[in-house]
Amino acid sequence: MNQNSRNSGPGRNQKKKGTKNSKNMQRGQRGSTPVRHRHNDSKKGLGGDRVEGRQAVRELLLAGNRRVMEVVLAGDLDPSPILDDIIDLADEAKVTIRELTRGKFESMAKTESSQGVIANAAPLRDYDLEDLLLLGPQGQLPFLLVLDGVTDPGNLGAILRSAECAGVTGVILPQHRAARVTATAAKSAAGAIEHLRLCSVSGLPKALTRLAKAGVWSIGFDASGDSPIEKVRVEDGGVALVLGAEGSGLSRLVSERCDSLAFIPMQGVLSSMNVSAAAAVALFNVAGRRQKV
Numbered sequence: 001m002n003q004n005s006r007n008s009g010p011g012r013n014q015k016k017k018g019t020k021n022s023k024n025m026q027r028g029q030r031g032s033t034p035v036r037h038r039h040n041d042s043k044k045g046l047g048g049d050r051v052e053g054r055q056a057v058r059e060l061l062l063a064g065n066r067r068v069m070e071v072v073l074a075g076d077l078d079p080s081p082i083l084d085d086i087i088d089l090a091d092e093a094k095v096t097i098r099e100l101t102r103g104k105f106e107s108m109a110k111t112e113s114s115q116g117v118i119a120n121a122a123p124l125r126d127y128d129l130e131d132l133l134l135l136g137p138q139g140q141l142p143f144l145l146v147l148d149g150v151t152d153p154g155n156l157g158a159i160l161r162s163a164e165c166a167g168v169t170g171v172i173l174p175q176h177r178a179a180r181v182t183a184t185a186a187k188s189a190a191g192a193i194e195h196l197r198l199c200s201v202s203g204l205p206k207a208l209t210r211l212a213k214a215g216v217w218s219i220g221f222d223a224s225g226d227s228p229i230e231k232v233r234v235e236d237g238g239v240a241l242v243l244g245a246e247g248s249g250l251s252r253l254v255s256e257r258c259d260s261l262a263f264i265p266m267q268g269v270l271s272s273m274n275v276s277a278a279a280a281v282a283l284f285n286v287a288g289r290r291q292k293v
């Protein structure tokens with residue numbers, strides 16, 4: 001391959017100045033101080049348009065859920081079965097493949113270990129909350145994961161990978177003060193983002209209220225929870241697991257809207273675990289017990 005393409009691929013509101021004359025005041029103002037306008041319906045997107053790492057790129061191409069503009073390879077890669085799969089899948093989908101020198105490739109990569117493979121794709125679909133309240137792709141009742149302000153992209157990716165493996169049917173993320181699906185998150189997820197329904201919301205408390213109205217039982221995880229995870233009620237209907245941010249845990253408003261609060265018992269000296277590890281423990285504990293209901 002050379003550096004050329006192998007084939008042709010598919011290719012706030014502004015604040016209005018107030019006046020001291022009440023007759024001339026603009027709507028949305030009190031006195032001369034403008035009121036900040038909120039765009040609750042606007043979404044800045046989940047990300048996911050840059051995918052790095054062999055497994056992540058392979059799953060992107062295999063799933064076929066998003067348009068892939070190009071695959072970029074480092075020029076000094078040793079042959080491997082997964083690399084052959086990526087090239088074959090890209091060729092079949094008529095996706096442009098570019099090969100770059102190692103120096104140029106590394107300057108383009110956004111992760112420390114891209115494994116010599118990068119893909120540029122259309123952003124991930126941002127599902128509506130109502131979509132997640134429907135039955136899952138195989139007719140499953142909602143098994144949801146709600147993340148309250150996870151800010152580390154690596155943790156986000158690892159959590160999404162565990163969520164997909166545990167059979168989660170949808171993930172709810174806050175639009176603000178939380179990690180997006182960056183290249184780091186996509187690589188850590190190892191392809192899981194291609195098989196999960198993700199939804200970003202402007203307010204998690206409001207979203208949890210909607211889940212409750214739809215009959216989804218929300219279980220929040222906190223070190224000061226009322227019950228150990230083994231004792232927490234597992235519904236035979238829809239269920240949502242709610243995990244908080246690294247360090248600070250669940251916010252007060254989110255915690256208040258959970259139907260129950262649980263904790264993961266620690267057996268060692270340390271009093272807590274990484275949020276991605278806690279997510280894996282919680283997801284598989286609940287998933288296993290739901291199968292027995």
